[in-house]
Amino acid sequence: MNKKTSSFLQNLRQLNINICPLSSTSVGRTMKVDPLGLHKLKIAYQNSILKNFLFVDSLQKPQLSVRFFCQGVLAFHLEDNKIQKRRLSTLTSVPFGKLLYPRRLSFNSQCFFVSDTTPQLSTDGLEKIMASTEHDLFHKEKKSLAVAKYRHLIQECNSMSDLLDMFSKSSRFSNCNYFIAMWRIAKNMSEDQKRVERQLLYKHPAFNHFCEQVLKEAKTVNLKRLMFTLHAVIKIGIPQNTYLVQVLLRLVQERINECDEMGISVLSRTLEVMEASKNVDALREGLRLLVDKQIWRLEHILTLQTIMKSIGKDAPYPLKKKLELRALNELNKFSPVNSQHMFGALAAMNHRSVLLLNECSKIVAANIHGCPFWMLMNILHSCRHLQYQNLDLFTAIADYIITTFDMWKIKQVLGILSFFESLKFRHIGLMNLFLTRVLDESQSLNQKEILYILHIYSSLNHFHECQDQQFLEVITSALNTYLPKISSLNLLKAVYSLCLLKHFPQDPFNHLLQENIINELLLPVNKNEMVESMLHQVNACLELENTSVLHSKTLTLKECSPTPSRSNVEVEDVLLELLESKRLFLKDVRLPHNYLVDFELRMDSRRSQIFPVSEADVFKAEADILRVALVCVSRSAFCLGTTHPRGKLEMKMRHLKALGFHVILVNNWEIKQLDINSAVTYLKVKIFSPEAFPNTTEFGVQDLK
Template identity: 35%
Template sequence: MRMYKSGVEMLSWALRSTSLWKCNSFIWTQTVLHYKCRGFAVSTRLGRKTVHTLERVRFYSQGSDSEELLNVQMKQADALQSTAKGDASELPSDKPEQAALFYTHIQDCLSPTDVLDRLKQFPAPQQHISSVFTRMWESIKKMTDEQRRYELRLMFEHPAFEELCDRATTNAWRMRSQDLAYSLLAIVKLGVSQNTRVVQTLLLVIQERLIQFDERSLSVLAGCIRDMDNSKNIQALREALRLLLKDRIPEIQSVVVLQSMMQVVGKDTPTHLKKKLAMKALSMEDKFSPPNTQYMFLSLAAMSLNFKPLLDVCSKKIAENVHEFPFSRLLAVLKSCHELHYRNFTLFSSVSEYVSNTFDMWSNKQVILFLLTFEELAFRPVVLLDAFTERIMLKSDSLTLRDVLSVLKVFSLLNHDLKDNRQQFLNSVTKVLESYFPKISMTELLKAVHYLGILDHFPQTPLEKLLHHDTLEQLLQRGRESDKVARWLQTLDLCLRLDGPHLPPTLMSIPDLHITVPAHELTVNQEVLRTVRGFMGSDAVQDSVLEEGVYFIDCVITLPHPHTKDSGSPESIRRIAVVCASPASFCFGTTHPRACLAVKLRHLIKLHYEPVLVPVHEFSSQTEQEKIKMLQNLILPGQESSETQEIQKDLPTSEEFVPKEPIL
């Protein structure tokens, strides 16, 4: 039997025998953590998220026992026995006039070091340590990155900072829940490492008293741990919040608090809890402000939950108030739509129309970011593309190399009709591209020429540079290692062979690129095939035709040409290629073909087919009689069809398909 000289010694032995992060009914841990003290210096690397403390500030990490930490905790536990347990109403508080006077002293401080200097004259009362950290954080918010790094370095070097951290560590057990949350948030925002003693102590106390946190404190805590590294302790706190939310969701009255909770629970939260949070948000839609609607997209994306009723409500509100949102928020909404695989034609149209109507206030970079995001969403903002076309033709010199590549990507993959501006636009972009030849990489050159090929434009200088023997050999080698490069080469190869561009004498003999990319496993649409055979006859229909090893045709109908007398000549035969296309092959909201489908139809015409395009999503929604009539009108129209069939009308509301980026 072990004998103890005092209760303190007995508590020390108990703490060594149990997990330091012992949890209440909401928290558990998987390992016993022991701590040792270490020191580390300030990191001055540009852009680094965490600014580490100087050697004087110590932190603990997994390692050997530390008697010092245990003794501090035992003294704190002993001191707490003389005070009431619980939250703010049970803890001693300063007089109102003293609190107001202290706030006045630090409110005009303009940097963290100013706050620390002021503490020498007016020491912070125990209950206002969190206010000190918060003021230090607020003072650097509007600084430039360079100023912030300099001020934080001075802060970590200031002798009062270590003392302040020690006070926060010692008094954490006496803080109110709100002070704990704000202290942790400010300390983390100031760049103090998660491994420091002050952060770990705050986390420990928060875990022990999480059940006592009110709605506001939980919101602040959620916003803090959302940006912290996903360590075991943070993961345990996340799990605790999830368990706590199961009972607390009905009590939440603030939209901001609810959104903070949605963001912190994360993607690995059980689906039933995600939907419970989304349903609660939907019940509060009448309280949504414009920023709430934007932030709701981000919150649902953080949970990876496509909850259409809530997204539809937010989309409508944003569309009605689109002029109230700055660039960054509109772009964030569109990016969240892409993450959630959510499509809303009204939302996309309102954003594109707003940007088009206020076009002069947007820079090239902003417009290009909008266009790139719209392309990811497979949405073609016609008016915005036309407006940007005009700007490029007038001020093409303002484009960077990245801008040129982005412009070519958007215009080619969305298959935008440039109309009368086609040649001038392509010449302008090509001229800017050629100006960057001294510093362009081989892959960037291939990407650009490949996009130009999709647009049926083959400028001489870029082609000569790309098809140079040494350049081509290196690209072919990369194509064996990269599927994307291989597909770019394959598309360019097809365009050069089938489009038959007028090339200079030096390129008359195009080398055989020998690019083979595994074709997608496609199957015939049996319903379309059965309907076609029903009114055309089985003998005239051949199914599953593959051209050039790439282009799959559902069925080919062979008919005699009505205007040719010589039945034995090739011109006397009509070959009608029936091509079934999924919604992902079209720009969202229309049946305007995207890049892959557009190039396929163009090349089938070069191969002497008459392509007939069947939108599967329209076809499958009709009755049997309507299906027959639809195919008859497409295949045997009243007048002879020599061009690609392109349906110009909008589709019915169909917002849930997930378009994939063309692999070109």
């Protein structure tokens, strides 16, 4: 027997004691509980004679309903202290109110049911029923009046200070609700407006007294209102280190076990924007424990995502995994908006779930049209944070930007391209279209935009076949206007980007090569590995590239040790298997300008034969001997999903060729995926020319495809 059935029986017993006790044998009844949990008790009365009267709720508000199967039952109405009766012979459905136990029973003074043989109701019983009804009606009217006043008050006030003015005159409703009302007003304001409103709020003479009243009330209000109060206080912008916020945090800590799903959602949204502190950390830890306990009871996907954003990056891995599994179980319910928000949720707790990201990427890519710009930026930012690359998703976003290109500002498209660059994604159509936009609006570019454009196009090694030279001239001209006020570090970055693009304009280089600029860059404050590396690269371009105008202006820099290469054990083993002797290649060959070659071979000019080499004669190659550089590269050296080399690799290949090498790129990830025999075939195809081993080469290429 469930709780509702038990309460109903207690109600009937109470009525029997107070009004007209009856024998237990006079009534036959069957209780049927709704299995779907729709809160509708079905009571089938087997006897045609009811020995007790039943109750109906107040007519003021619809309540829980009970269906009665009535035969021969009379309905009595009180009119002018006279009882009018009406017989019910069909199915009647009437609502009933609160039960006597554990809740108070509410009676309607206008109507009650009796059977044909029911004794008359006593005057005392009727007075008790009418008094109870009037009491309930009073509370209902009072509650509805308070809600109406609350809504009216929010409509009347245009600022948070107006609410305090109303509070100081007369407090019309709960003190905590004032803060909630303040947040409802403030959330539609700009940040500047909020800042001004907060200052006026702090200076208001009633503010301190108001906070005292809120703290007093917070100890007794229900948890839902307490949660919303804390959320409103934080969202308004009241500092976390204030006594008000800290007390509210402690009160929530004490009652956190009472949280239902809504409470968890509100608390998660609050903690998401709060800075770390002892009380915040303790509350976040309590939330983690609560979520770990109730995670499989959560019904709403948005609540799940809000929790993921708030539990923190340092949350235990098992909890992150549980949240991931819970999200995977709900994938069939994901809307496009849910899929969009999942990227930010995973990034917020620093959990890279490739399976979940892949599924959400499919939904986002299929529903990309209409996705707001800020959401696109959030998705790409999360992908960068999680180091997640999805070619289909990025292509869908780029195609969407192209389709709606005219509606985006140049700053917005540049933001998208900046994220694409960090994700190593090169979309030729979008970059060409943006390049045309730059040519048309070059006069409106600011210094920051110019630096971003140079960085993106040089990093991705992107050239436009028709407009490349014009683009370089236009962007250089725009850069020249900022040379007098550009910082030395930004100037170095701009010149380095121009070097990657193989463009050497005189004005930026001359400005950079001034002694005071170089000395400033080499100061301990600015000096780091990145600055030193860029200076060496610029110096290498001045010496090795075709820069006749600037050839005499090389830099005098200290030699620094080259960056150690990654372990290439797999490639070395394949080389030994192929050449059968260590005397036929050199490993980790250091060259001028801080360059390092993984393996060097000596071959004839037709690349058909390999000669023994030694460290002594590395730089004494004869005219008919070809120096071959095997450069082992990772997948990140190329643009995503292509074999198009990025800027640094392209410049290294140019400089190695200038130093007299024939460059061969060896893809590390491909070697690792092949067995030893296939790897030998792969490397043989790479090293020897097609004319040397036509059959082997043809077989190797087909095999790799």
